[in-house]
Amino acid sequence: MTTSDVQRSTATGLPRPNARGRALRPTTKVLPEHARGHNRSLVLQTLYRAGSQSRADIARETGLTRVTISDLVAELMLEDLVIEVGQREDARPGKPATMLDLNREAFQIIGVDLSGYSEFRAAILDFDGQIIERAQLPLAGSTGANATAKVVSLVESLVARTTLPILGIGVGSPGVVDLGGTVLSAPNLGWAGEPLQQLLENRFGVPVLVINDANAAALAEHSFGDADSDMMLIKVGHGVGGGLLLDGTPLFGSRFAAGEIGHVVVGTDGGAECACGKRGCLETWLAVPRLEAALAASTSMDERNTILTEAGQRLGIALAPVVGALNLAEVVLSGPTELLDGVLATATIETLRARTMAEFHGDLILRMTTLGEDIVMRGAAVMVLSGQLGVS
Template sequence: MRTLYASADILKLIRDGQAVTRSELMDQTGLSRTTIGTRLAELSKRGLISESGSAASTGGRPSGLLAFNAGAGVILTIDGGATRSSLAVSDLAGESLSERSALRAIETGPEATLAWATSELDAMLDALGRTREDVWAVGVGLPGSVDAAGRPVSPQLMPGWDGYPVGDRLRDHFGVDVLVDNDVNVMALGEARQHDPKEQIVVVKAGTGVGLAYVAEGVVLRGAQHAAGEIGHTQVPGHEHIECSCGKRGCLQAVAGGQRMADRLTAAGIPCANTAEVATLARGGVPEAIAMVREAGHAIGFVLATVVNILNPSRLVVGGDLTDARDFLLSALRETVYREANTLATSELEIARARAGARAGIIGTTTMALEHALDA
């Protein structure tokens, strides 16, 4: 465990309620009263803490009670999906103050999408009596690969976004740091906050596309090029008849991606516009939709079996619109993972729906930006 010297570490102790007086901070950290005083002065100057009243005295000078000021600023969140985008304004405790969601195709391009997002966020701030001066950081989740600089890289579901400086565009508008990551990574971060922080969790998103993220002890492992978890173009045996947009055949995304499934249902004479409608049709008992969702579950499970063998997670969490198709997806996925993966690796593996549900992206993106802002 690293020594708690930084102001951010002191703030975390106060936020979590582990230490609410100077004496308790000294006991927890081993720092001197003078050093504690310096750290608290830094936090107070930023408006992050207040000190009032007094704790029960055990002798000597009464110690003031320290409190985290969640209203010192706000965090803005853009959770962009292939067909739907959500926006949020949250306080510094991560509590949502305002949220909006709209059906918007990400393929309209970065300029139109970000112009809409900034306009809506400005309006949300105004409705809350806040301004851009109150914004501490912006978090963005996007449905595609994102490099370390926050630029989309060859995103299959985001034509026109390749290399676009998303962070720079938003930084110019709001004047604060902007954190950009792919939607599955931020969803995983949001989901991880619902579980024991020591767990190792694989989070899968089954929506318009298919992707995964790996969280170990609360940290998303993104890989050397931030490309970890890009499983969409892994080939699944027995599906060579399905051509993928990348030019290969049998890719997981072509087999189990919600939009491709919707297209195949429509071609079969069953009108279906998107992933959510695939799930609705399956819930409604349409045999073709049920069969297709189960086929997707088996395909995803086949790829995940290898992931489980390599990473040996304690929990496998599945989210995304396809999980709304009753238990058709999850039952097929579980069956295949337990059949194909190493017996020891699955002996205590729990496979379940995402606890955070549809808000996992908002929660994770907010968390990403919030942790950056408070650690600054």
């Protein structure tokens, strides 16, 4: 027996690296029922993405056998999550297939966007993330418990209008949100350690998921927009925030503050004073109130363009190290189109290209979101779909 024979035979029995070339680091036990849950979600995921399909189609797609798929589908049909929708139309040899689909009429989702400066927004959404009903509530400067009460009241008004059972409530909140849905810090709303998820779950008795607004937006752009599974979304509003999606999963960071780039100092040449006490934070160039103030004071189109170009360049300067370090191929902007799209975005992408290595991201893309103002609510709905069904 040669040395290499020993290794070959031993190695065969060992866990191989997965498709991404690395081994899964085991952290907790995995039982057969977990595998089952995974495969269950796999069926839902297949139907969610590809639409109506037969059991045999799903079996081919997933690699599981027809028998197993039949079993899983039976389970999902009992729970009313999957339904049969008749036989396949097009004629082909063999027994006609019974087509299945997600029971898209089974549940509704409530998505909430707390990131607005003057009002809270919420909506009832369907399985496809389409908005069915809307509701708003003027914030009127409420903070602390008053703000919380407004959230509850807004959700209440929508719950009353649902026509189907509620799958869950998703909330996109500004500030720093931990994994348990507690808003650790949201200065504008006067929240510090607000256990929003717990609170809403107790109040409404349905699963609730609270996530940072920019992260929600990034999820929405991935699920409903054209975004890749690795991208950064920059949300420009009253402040500037970011959401990072790596391999389709939001990044949270060591203190749940990943994406918070509004208060990173940009450039080496000073800058305006920021509310945070520093000088030259990204927000001082890019936040909507600052931009609008600067534009209002401008007297010519040239001056206007200079202001927007400067803002775009600053964003590019701030993003360049991030794009380089993460080897990002896609950056998406969300915010007022009339400000961001055009001169500003062009300046940003040009700055980014000039300051990073083209070889590593030849196809670097920067574009506006296609989801408009509903992006956070729809991202919150994605959280629910993903958390409750394993679908996104």
